[in-house]
């Protein structure tokens with residue numbers, strides 16, 4: 001379960017100008033649900049997910065993850081979360097197994113337990129061939145599998161994915177999509193960001209369209225279709241953010257809209 | 259504090275670092291190959307220079323050789339001098355190193371000697387030039403002997419004993435142990451070297467474990483795991499410290515082994531060379547107290563903590579190796595300055611200086627290497643260094659909690 005209430009994050013850029021990267025965002029994700037944050041570059045997706053993963057502290061507002069407060073119980077939150085992003089690379093000089101073991105230990109698991117779970121993950125993700133090789137020579141798809149295993153080793157209740165299919169080929173992207181579905185099947189709470197319209201259509205139970213740090217529209221795919229009178233996700237998205245002209249202006253600091 | 263997590267982070271970082279060719283290069287290869295290489299080359303070259311200087315019979319000119327037949331004979335009798343005919347451009351010849359020295363016997367020297375009026379014999383040398391000072395030393399010796407003989411002869415003519423002008427002898431006896439003598443000459447260099455090595459050894463890992471981690475995009479991976487920030491910093495910091503101290507230990511071991519090897523290799527030559535140098539400079543070759551060196555290594559330990567933590571904090575600000583290096587180089591500079599100040603003659607340790615980091619360890623190290631141990635000062639310095647180390651470490655932990663540092667754009 002994830003609950004965000006008026007979540008806000010203000011950065012100061014190099015000229016000390018305030019940037020409202022996330023501006024009063026509220027939403028709720030239930031276990032066994034996939035919530036999709038859909039937005040263009042700079043919309044505030046990464047910042048929102050970093051706030052949930054306790055990498056950043058909110059300027060105002062609050063959020064709980066698996067019942068723990070992201071500010072006051074950050075340590076507990078991190079134990080409940082698997083966070084996967086383009087910015088969470090692997091240690092190139094470690095082997096896949098060493099990487100998984102390292103994160104298992106940091107999560108407080110004992111070595112026998114880690115061994116059992118690693119064996120199962122190796123099978124599920126088909127990593128047998130390269131589990132004992134250094135990750136720096138891996139293809140993007142292989143790296144992605146190891147990263148998934150790294151996020152799953154402590155069997156977290158909440159999964160946070162920041163544009164997980166970015167830069168992957170079709171095959172690797174499909175593996176990821178399948179894996180995110182699996183997480184839902186296992187009853188995990190999943191939040192997920194992307195700018196790929198087709199992915200949200202296929203995958204998400206609830207979609208939140210973000211722009212300028214705010215959620216402009218939210219609901220199931222059917223509800224959004226009904227509300228905007230469009231079938232195509234792209235059309236819905238453009239309508240939700242206020243037309244193509246608004247999209248073109250997305251670099252304008254969101255602070256002005258407050 | 260979760261020691262298990264610290265151990266986990268430390269174990270992973272050490273393994274990671276030891277698989278990095280650049281860490282191994284700076285930690286093992288440089289001390290194991292470069293240091294002996296430099297020492298070998300330096301010894302070989304300096305031995306050659308000393309030997310050549312000692313072997314060459316310096317050319318010396320007598321100006322006015324006719325002014326004293328006996329003195330001219332005495333000079334010509336020395337096997338250590340080669341006399342060349344007088345010329346008026348002797349000063350130029352000395353500068354050009356065609357001759358090494360010149361001695362001027364004034365006109366009427368013999369007459370003055372007989373009449374008991376004081377004549378002056380001048381020696382022309384090139385100050386600071388080893389071969390010139392060898393030659394001048396020999397001329398000086400011969401002139402003194404000649405003067406002694408003249409005095410004795412004159413006293414004899416008047417029926418007096420030599421003790422008439424030399425009622426007593428003066429003898430200077432050195433009571434400082436030989437280490438102490440070497441300590442002043444060479445001892446300042448040992449702590450300096452240890453301190454510099456500890457900074458240089460910490461530099462690469464400190465950068466790699468912070469800015470390097472940002473550059474490779476693994477910083478977020480580790481930050482979103484449930485490892486505590488204190489544990490993460492300590493695990494990483496201990497890795498930096500381990501590598502820094504390993505660099506110091508491998509370097510010192512390598513130096514000691516090279517020194518032993520060099521003595522064996524140049525056994526005969528070192529003896530001859532050293533004797534020549536001692537004769538020329540009147541000083542003893544450096545000797546160091548091995549217990550003192552070990553003691554200095556202990557004193558450098560908290561200092562290495564300060565550097566490791568400092569480099570660690572500074573590099574954390576950077577986004578890349580390259581940027582971190584520009585931040586870290588001033589720190590290297592900051593440590594070299596006080597370490598060098600300690601080598602200046604006349605800078606003596608007192609309670610105030612004992613609180614200045616780097617300088618304090620350099621100064622006490624100089625004394626320790628020469629075999630003198632002032633335990634109150636050592637305690638003060640070790641204690642203050644530990645405090646600085648703890649402070650630097652606290653800063654590093656604070657920075658690791660600052661998102662503006664970790665997520666600098």
Ligand SMILES: Nc1ncnc2c1ncn2[C@@H]1O[C@H](COP(=O)(O)OP(=O)(O)O)[C@@H](O)[C@H]1O
Pocket residue numbers: 011012013019020021039040041042043044045046047048665666667
């Ligand atoms: N650490 C930071 N410091 C300053 N500004 C930031 C920082 N991180 C993100 N921003 C700004 O916040 C806004 C939202 O960024 P982000 O959350 O990365 O968007 P998205 O992931 O949707 O592309 C952007 O304008 C970005 O420039």
Ligand SMILES: [Mg+2]
Pocket residue numbers: 042045046047162163
């Ligand atoms: Mg993003």
